[in-house]
Amino acid sequence: MSVHLQNASETGPFRACNHEYKVSCETCRLSRICLPLALDSGDLDQLETIIQRGRPLQKNELLYHEGTPFQSLYAVRSGALKGYRTTPDGREQVTGFYLPGEILGMDGISENAHASSARALETAAVCAVPFDSLEKLSATMPGLQRHLFQLMSREITEDQLLITLLSKNTADERVATLLLSISRRNARRQLSASQFRLPMSRVDIGNYLGLTVETISRVFSRLQKSGVLSVDNKEIEILDQEALQQAANIAA
């Protein structure tokens, strides 16, 4: 299946390396869309004390693996990751892509073990937030507690949107919707909404959208031929936002 089945809790970046990665939430330009959102500077200092930062993950490196003990939530600082589950017959289902400022790992809470795996799609820096500390902290910080509830609730509604997409929409609509989602998330980080590089492969896109690689490729070709997109491998330019939204068929 893969050569990257190491146990992240033993050999992962947060134990194997003792370098200091001098970054703080306070100076992080993602703080307004990340965990710190909604915290005043006093509370932020407390949060700061529990956050761990390790060496960046290499492309294809595993952050955590399904079944291993759950300890932390993770915030993406740079790069991108994919979340996925392995089906009982050994295939992979990509359940989400995680871009800077986004939080992953919440599916591990219920069983105290990760229900999915996470792998870096490119070199990626990640902050680890030990969940037991976060739990204790959130009991004394109503804003944090609420933010965590909201974060998990948002994940639920986003999963429901994906369920709807998979259940009701055509290949073209699915791809268009994903592109619009990435575009919007880029804009949120002050990046271009119309020009960007996809961090994931066609295989991952197809897997995420319940389609084959070939179909993804065909859809890209079609959208390019009709002048909606300019596609150069992973480099995407949205030429006609309007038309792309049309193609997504109002399922944003």
Added chain:
Amino acid sequence: MSVHLQNASETGPFRACNHEYKVSCETCRLSRICLPLALDSGDLDQLETIIQRGRPLQKNELLYHEGTPFQSLYAVRSGALKGYRTTPDGREQVTGFYLPGEILGMDGISENAHASSARALETAAVCAVPFDSLEKLSATMPGLQRHLFQLMSREITEDQLLITLLSKNTADERVATLLLSISRRNARRQLSASQFRLPMSRVDIGNYLGLTVETISRVFSRLQKSGVLSVDNKEIEILDQEALQQAANIAA
């Protein structure tokens, strides 16, 4: 679309009726699988004070509607409900079925408005738990806070399972998986795992599984002909648990 678009917060069962529905978590036989799980009797008393119980919902009655203000989580006491979202083009996507002891409404937390709607599939009794009270309570009751996090986390992993099902499995596998899920949830409530009545229509099943009514009907016929099931409209008997699990293709 529907004649049941009333605003639940104004005309719903928790305001319209002043009857006392004398039930308590302590005497409820669902308490071990519901919210009270993991609470000692002192904490339970506190929880008890915030829970509201209204008159039962009629079949097809709306519990809450997407877009309306979020106030409470709901626990199913009896009957069954479906959760669904309306797509931008007016179709419906069923996102889940809720049986006694199960909690719904968590997708409303992130935006303070319900992201989905919930409708009774049959006469159903429901407990409402005002979320702001629950939040305050959980700040002082670590067990409750943890339980809520776990509940939401479980919802996420279940949504991920549905995503995988929709993305990777055939019609037969999807139907078999749903039947096994309902069977397992019945068993959890001490009911028969092999004989039960489906509370939802074929349309709802198809909608939930991303298939048409006709396909659902054909799958039931096939499973019956091959001796795996006995199907009499909504009355289901699992004749060969083993074979059904086989049909679900290890995607439990």
Added chain:
DNA sequence: CGCCAGTTTGATTTGTGTCAATAAGCGTGG
């Protein structure tokens, strides 16, 4: 008892998967 929503079954169409082959990136080492 009759009506209408819900269900079943059949015939046909279609979007996407599968199989196959070529082409284009990209890292590695000569």
Added chain:
DNA sequence: CCACGCTTATTGACACAAATCAAACTGGCG
């Protein structure tokens, strides 16, 4: 710097599972 090999992406021909269209049947409820 180019040559090599491997992974990833594109394009085409064909197959198939499920959708669609159509019609008959069933059963619950007024």
